[in-house]
Amino acid sequence: MQDAYQVMLAIKQDPFGGDPPILMSQRLAKSVQENMSSLPFAYFFQPNTVLVPVPKSSLMLKDTLWVPLRIATALARSGVGSQVDPCLVRITPVRKAASSRASERPKPKDHFASLRVQRRISGPPPNEILLVDDIITRGSTLLGAANRLAEAFPEARIRAFGAMATVSDPADFVALSRPLVGSIQYRPSTEDTIRRP
Amino acid sequence: MKRVVIPARHRSRNQAGMFSRRAIDLWSEGPIDMPHKRNPMEAQIRTLTPLELLGPLNDVERKYAPSTLFSAGPMEIPLPRPRVAIIGSRKASAKGLSTAAHIASVLSKREVVIVSGLAEGIDTAAHETAMREGGRTIAVLGTPLNRVYPQKNSQLQQEIMTNHLVISQFPVGYPIQPKNFVMRNRTMALISNASIIVEAGETSGSLHQGWEALRLGRPLFIWKSIVADSSLSWPKKMLRFGALVLTDPKHVLEVLPSSKGISQIVMQI
Secondary structure (H helix, E strand, O other), X not given: OHHHHHHHHHHHHOOEEOOOOEEHHHHXXXXXXXOHHHOOOHHHOOOXXXXXXXXXXXXXXXXXXXXXXXXXXXXXXXXXXXXXOOOEEEOOOOOOOOOOOHHHOOOHHHHHHHEEEXXXXXXXXXXXXXXXXXXXXXXXXXXXXXXXXXXXXXXOEEEEEEEEEOOOOHHHOOOOOOOOOOEEEEEOOOOEEEEEO | OOOOOOOHHHHOOOHHHOOOHHHHHHXXXXXXXXXXXXXXXXXXXXXXXXXXXXXXXXXXXXXXXXOOEEEEOOOOOOOOOOEEEEEEOOXXXXXXXXXXXXXXXXXXXOOOEEEEOOOOOHHHHHHHHHHHOOOOEEEEEOOOOOEEOOHHHHHHHHHHHHHOEEEEOOOOOOOOOHHHHHHHHHHHHHHXXXXXXXXXXXXXXXXXXXXXXXXXXXXXXXXXXXXXXXXOOHHHHHHHOOOEEEOOOHHHHOOOOOOOOOHHHHOOO
16 A cells, blocks of 8 residues: 555655656656556547546646646656647636545536647547546546547537545555556536546 | 865856856855865875665666765765755754754664755754764765865864764865755765755745755655745745645655665566
8 A cells, every 4th residue: 555655645746766767757658558458448548549648736837747647648758649649728726636535525517618720630630539537536637638529529428537545544545566457437416526446 | 995086177267257147256265275285185085986875776867976975984885775865045043953953863763875066054953963862964065175165164064074974976176166065965865865855035046955955756755834935936936846845754654665775676587
């Protein structure tokens, strides 16, 4: 569990690691590419899939470390997905989910309101979009981002890939590496999400 | 040991002609030579690359990383982890000084290496507390290693060189200019796994480090009392760009890498 927490911190910084040392984003992409045939989410990565990195919760300075963009770029360079398009931008900051109490975490509607599609993906409208994120907590960011993209590209199928997902109860921790497919569902009664698993 | 040649353009610069009155005032008391200049202390200076000091850097980290660094002191290289910078005003309030000491004490007891800039005020409180608690500290200078600024911290610098580590990106003989301190602040952000601004005005040099920490994607904490100070605009701006409010020094521990390297862990992915 402690190792998993350290990996999560490392994913957020994209340092070099391993022997020989390579960037964490490249290691993740290499792992996806090398194990593609056995990954339960292999069908997410179609030859025409456009990878869209999820913006940070805060505003970004020029040349800021943007980990989802780095993971998406590493995936595309590994031949996974057709191209990267950082078309989603954060126009107003929201609280960081990871450092907020559950009751204070931004909801999907907050993310939807704070995100914009600022330029069209080059070429014809995409049929397949894959949102790429580093850490998934409740999935509120992904739900807000997916709805913003659906508004701009109503014909596209939109899925999401996260390098890592948190567990709220340590007893739910199974393994450091456990590729799986799940769902994030909107819960209207509380305006938040249900993430499974 | 590598011999360092200072480019002629630096040797011939007229400092007084380049900077504002305020900047010149900063130097009115002037940096002084370390005791025993150009003798045993200089012989102890190690010349390092960022790779040797910190390990491989990604492209975002390399952008403002100095090509060469100089160190003096017995601390192991590459640097031990985790490392946290505690920074702030030279003319700090009594409350600011006690807050800096409290944060440095809590973190030092958890074996966090305290990084600061050897300036008066918050920096001095951070270094002194780390040493008093039996912890470890790194001073990152805006002067070459054979100079001291401010003069009153000569003994502190000597003590850190003797028992901990002092780092500078400026070779012996490099002209001392205010802009060196901006560069130093970026380097300090690079060296630190997280940075904490304890107290700082609107024009404080600590803000350079804060912005660089945010650009690097490193956690930047702002102590709660300055976030609550309505006369300051910079904390609100930095919060919009991802800074975090610090209400308890222990919260910093949650975002720090462990002392062991990540290499063995990531092999499991």
